[in-house]
Amino acid sequence: MFCTLCHSKNLKNRSGSVRDNKDLEIFECLNCGLVFLSEDSHINNKFYENSNMHNLFDFTKWRNDTLNDDNRRFKFLENFLVNKKILDFGSGNGGFLNFSKNIAKSILAVELEKAIVPYYIKENIPLENNIDNIKTKFDLITSFHVIEHIKEPLDILEKLKNLLEDNGKLIIEVPNANDALLTIYENESFSHFTYWSCHLYLYTKHTLELLAKKAGLEVEFIKHIQRYPLSNHLYWLSKNKPGGHEKWGNFLDSKELNKAYENQLASIGATDTIIACLKKGNK
Numbered sequence: 276m277f278c279t280l281c282h283s284k285n286l287k288n289r290s291g292s293v294r295d296n297k298d299l300e301i302f303e304c305l306n307c308g309l310v311f312l313s314e315d316s317h318i319n320n321k322f323y324e325n326s327n328m329h330n331l332f333d334f335t336k337w338r339n340d341t342l343n344d345d346n347r348r349f350k351f352l353e354n355f356l357v358n359k360k361i362l363d364f365g366s367g368n369g370g371f372l373n374f375s376k377n378i379a380k381s382i383l384a385v386e387l388e389k390a391i392v393p394y395y396i397k398e399n400i401p402l403e404n405n406i407d408n409i410k411t412k413f414d415l416i417t418s419f420h421v422i423e424h425i426k427e428p429l430d431i432l433e434k435l436k437n438l439l440e441d442n443g444k445l446i447i448e449v450p451n452a453n454d455a456l457l458t459i460y461e462n463e464s465f466s467h468f469t470y471w472s473c474h475l476y477l478y479t480k481h482t483l484e485l486l487a488k489k490a491g492l493e494v495e496f497i498k499h500i501q502r503y504p505l506s507n508h509l510y511w512l513s514k515n516k517p518g519g520h521e522k523w524g525n526f527l528d529s530k531e532l533n534k535a536y537e538n539q540l541a542s543i544g545a546t547d548t549i550i551a552c553l554k555k556g557n558k
Contacts, residue, residue, distance in 0.1 A: 278302075288303075289466075301313075310476065348371050348419060352375075360414045361379045365420075369400045371419065385403050406434055407434070432445075448551075449483065449550075450477055452478060454546070480544055492553040499548070
């Protein structure tokens with residue numbers, strides 16, 4: 276067993292377990308910090324094509340569940356989107372593109388899950404299920420919480436790089452392996468909840484930057500963001516259960532408090548999420 280990013284054999288087992296497959300182990304590379312699962316043979320394209328993991332019998336609920344993230348991403352990137360050609364790789368329910376299509380020059384989704392096709396047709400979102408079929412280039416390529424699912428992330432980043440216009444940007448958002456609930460609070464219950472067999476890799480600022488450089492991409496910035504508010508963390512620490520933002524958010528959370536908490540976690544690299552802006556490297 277070795278790290279696929281830096282090829283070191285200096286590994287340790289991370290505390291916790293994979294919630295849906297207790298046979299899998301969780302490793303952390305002591306050289307570069309990459310976190311990865313012991314096996315990836317359970318995941319392939321066919322799995323995602325037919326998984327229906329989001330229960331499309333209730334598409335409205337899925338959209339509502341991702342609405343805050345879709346809106347946050349749209350607002351964050353809005354100035355980049357105007358009159359630009361946009362590709363969203365691993366586009367899920369299409370919520371981000373549904374916002375973006377009103378101001379972009381063109382949009383294109385790449386999504387494997389077959390069950391999503393009727394919803395994309397209804398909302399007039401162009402869809403491709405194979406990145407190798409795409410011949411045009413894009414001003415902005417996004418990929419939100421997808422790269423951690425990919426067996427060969429370096430190959431995918433190289434393909435996405437080749438689809439960028441010369442001045443194009445690639446935006447990648449992934450879970451942070453240094454989430455405070457794991458690394459600072461060391462919440463045991465969370466360590467048996469957060470790891471998932473579909474998340475083959477978990478990245479940090481450092482390992483995402485290493486991956487980008489290997490793919491011939493330059494890092495314009497990597498930003499730490501916190502998707503789940505203070506109420507969620509306090510609930511984990513008190514009750515050892517998820518969903519605290521739904522139960523305690525009404526009296527604990529405020530825009531000012533959550534922003535201050537996000538800033539504090541970001542200062543030590545312990546937010547739950549990281550987002551990177553990448554561009555083609557110098558030839």
